[in-house]
Structures are given as structure tokens and as C-alpha cells.
Amino acid sequence: MDDLAVFLDRVDALVAKLEPAQQRELARKIGTEIRRRNAERIKSNTEPDGSGMAARRGKNLRRLRANGSLRAGQPFYYYGRLVSLTWVKDYGERFIGGFAAGDNSKVGVYLRSHVKLASKANKRMFRRLPMAKWLKAKTEVGSATVGFWTGSAARVAAEHQSGSRKNLPPRTVLGFSPDDIEWIEQSVIEYLAEAL
Template sequence: MASDDLQQLDDWLAPLLARLQAHERRRLARLVATDLRRSQRERIKSQHNPDGSPFTPRRSRDRQGVIRRDAMFSKIRTAKYLRTRSSPNGATVGFFGRVASIARTHQYGLRDRVSENGPRVKYAERELLGFSDADRQRVSDGILDYLDS
């Protein structure tokens, strides 16, 4: 999702949210963040980027060039590591602590060590977190449902 799309969504929502009390905005932010975490978790589980393209398969450490077929990021997508934070002014879905550096390495395709004293490797870019069109629609539908109730 482009930043222009996020700005349009923000411009559309700002007058609606201004009418809510702080505790109502916090509850709405928590509901939206929880829903987004669920959709991000499912997308990571299906091994796809926000644009729908599949993740680059990982290489095996056992034999050079062999691609492993087991699922990546099986632990990192759990609620223990993929967390939400909410306040009356917004909500955040992301990775925090040590896991954040691992996620950042994969998100942006950075270089890191495979093990503590192992070789430095350039990881493939795999967008763990990001907005898709379905996520944008999910957020707007969730907010409208909340305001309608």
C-alpha cells in the first residue's frame, strides 16, 4: 500500500474518530490491531509477501544450493513475538526485542550471521509485515462495524 493510500485512509477516518472518547479510541485501536495481527500471521503462515508473491525459499545449510521445504517463521508469527500495542492515538503491530532484529533482517534483505560465530550471509527480502489491499479493506470495515454498533 502506498503512503498516499494511508494518508487518504487517515484523512477519511480522522473526523469520525475525533467524535469518540479516549477509551473508545483505545478499544477500537486494540480491535483493529488484533485483527491486523491475525491477518499478518496468516499471510506469514502462507509464506507470501503483502503483494501476493511467494517468499523466496530458504537455502539449506547442509548442502550448498539445496532448498528446504519446511515452513519459515513458524515461531516468530506467534502472539508471543508478533505483538500489538494500542493507545487512544493509534495502534502498532510488530516485532519487539531480539526478534525485531531477526524480522528486520528478513524484511529488508540485510546481511547477518547464520550463527554466533558463523559466516555473514545476505538474506533474501521477505516482507513479514506490510499492508495489502485486503488489510486496508479489513481496517476500514472493522472501524465502520465498530462505529455502527
């Protein structure tokens, strides 16, 4: 039996002495705070134990849109090499651009189909996942549940929580940190001291 289960068994006996309305109020308070704490951890890409989540794989590159264009100074990958041009001209299927290298300038031709841009998704995972629209706290008499219930957010969170997809490292999206358990214990004690 893990520490959380032992802790819950001890607390359940005390909470059972409260009126149903008091149990709902306590569950709402705890559920709201645990939801907020999990949302902060998800935003900062931190596991409940305080360690960082496993990083994304690869460079996460994306193709240039069919009608998209390059701007001068915009970095891009061409056959795996990072390139940044000081001037660019768009000629449909190819770009012509130049850059200064030492004392002379160089001009190159770049095929649109081989130009890759670094995706912004490289920066941080789960940017929208902790929004209240998807991460919700539900309370009932004597219980509070925090999680993702429907839609793509639930699927993404479940895949990362278990690492179920091929080559996907597990990332604990929802969980209890030692500070969370200590906070819950302290909140229940304070509430019981006032209510009983």
C-alpha cells in the same frame, strides 16, 4: 503520499470524534485482527500482496553431530551426492554401509566429517516468529501498533523486512494487504455507525 496515508487521514478525522475509551476499544479490535492476519501470512510464507516469499538459498545442510549416528534408510549428502543406505555400521570416524543397486548390492565407506544431513529448516521459514510471544499488538488511544519489539525475533524480522544482510532478499514480514485495508475501513465504518 501512498494509499494507506490518504486512507488514515480520512479516518483520523472521524475517529477523533469518539471518546478516548471508544478509541482504545476500536484500536484494540483492529490491532488484534491485523496481528492475527499478519501471523497467518508469516506462517504460510506469503507476502502481503499475496505472492510467495523468496525461497531459502541452497540445500541448508548441517553436519552430523560428533556423537550422532546414521540410521538405515536415512538420506544424507556425501560430497554433494544424495545417499540412502539399507544398512549402516558406525566405526567412529567412518560409517560402512550398503545398498542394493539393481541385481547386486554395493558397500561403501563414508567419512563422518563429510556426511551432511538436510536441515528441517528447509521446509518453511519463520515457523516460530508469528507466536504471540514475539508478534504483539499494542494499543493506545487512537492507535494500534503490530510488530516485534525485542530480542532475536525483532532482529530476524528487521533483517528480512529490509533485506539488510548480504545477499538476503527482502521478504515483507509485516504489512497491509488490500484485504486488510478494506477490513479496517469496514470495521471503522461499522463502529462509527454504532457509536455516533
